[in-house]
Amino acid sequence: MFDPDAEEQRRYWAGIRRRRDPTHPAVEAFAASKLAFIRDALPGDARTMLEVGAGNGYFSRSFAEAFDLTALDASANMLAMNPLPPARKVEGVAEALPFADDAFDVVFAGNLLHHLEAPAIAVREMARVARRHVVLLEPNALNPAMLLFGLLKRAERGALKFTPGYLRDLGRGVGLRLRAATVLGAVLPNRTPAAALPLVRHLERPSPLGFYAIAVFDV
Numbered sequence: 052m053f054d055p056d057a058e059e060q061r062r063y064w065a066g067i068r069r070r071r072d073p074t075h076p077a078v079e080a081f082a083a084s085k086l087a088f089i090r091d092a093l094p095g096d097a098r099t100m101l102e103v104g105a106g107n108g109y110f111s112r113s114f115a116e117a118f119d120l121t122a123l124d125a126s127a128n129m130l131a132m133n134p135l136p137p138a139r140k141v142e143g144v145a146e147a148l149p150f151a152d153d154a155f156d157v158v159f160a161g162n163l164l165h166h167l168e169a170p171a172i173a174v175r176e177m178a179r180v181a182r183r184h185v186v187l188l189e190p191n192a193l194n195p196a197m198l199l200f201g202l203l204k205r206a207e208r209g210a211l212k213f214t215p216g217y218l219r220d221l222g223r224g225v226g227l228r229l230r231a232a233t234v235l236g237a238v239l240p241n242r243t244p245a246a247a248l249p250l251v252r253h254l255e256r257p258s259p260l261g262f263y264a265i266a267v268f269d270v
């Protein structure tokens with residue numbers, strides 16, 4: 052299996068011109084269920100959050116309502132489309148985060164790690180700058196649609212290994228302690244038509260074949 056390398060990924064994200072806006076109802080529904088699980092899993096006084104690989108803000112828009120959020124991404128192009136204020140957006144790479152140790156209560160990455168050649172290096176960096184918690188969210192390779200997506204789309208090839216167990220082991224592998232985990236999701240932010248939401252929204256609950264795996268860790 053050949054994963055796209057870092058340079059190929061960089062060119063891919065630099066070339067994205069059109070993505071759904073974070074205010075699209077499908078994107079809002081996609082983010083809301085994940086935010087609800089994560090907010091419930093974390094203590095109420097966990098306030099500052101770094102989002103790594105925030106892209107154009109599918110999570111950032113909702114998460115900024117629940118956390119004091121800073122968004123980092125390697126792509127200036129993606130960050131330019133992210134709705135956070137400029138002072139809250141940082142260009143940088145997950146493998147060498149430009150922050151001090153213990154700088155944020157929570158460090159979160161959603162749909163980033165499967166794009167990296169060495170995800171464990173990024174998770175180790177996340178653990179370094181997290182004072183209390185690390186949250187990982189990735190497509191669930193056990194879901195048939197996600198599996199197919201990974202097989203057909205070159206930029207998604209890395210997702211083929213991201214089972215929920217693999218995600219949990221990534222955190223444990225850098226010494227993090229698992230606090231909560233789930234598999235959920237039936238909304239695809241870029242693809243689910245708004246007209247399908249009334250039906251699909253009901254499927255946004257934990258299921259082994261859900262589209263996304265989430266693992267919440269203590270540092």
Ligand SMILES: C[S@@+](CC[C@H](N)C(=O)[O-])C[C@H]1O[C@@H](n2cnc3c(N)ncnc32)[C@H](O)[C@@H]1O
Nearest residue numbers: 064104105106109124125126129144145161162
């Ligand atoms: C699939 S998008 C996810 C964006 C957002 N988290 C979401 O779920 O909509 C992956 C993002 O990771 C960024 N990225 C890729 N490699 C990166 C790296 N090494 N460090 C930081 N960001 C990176 C890309 O620029 C892109 O914005």
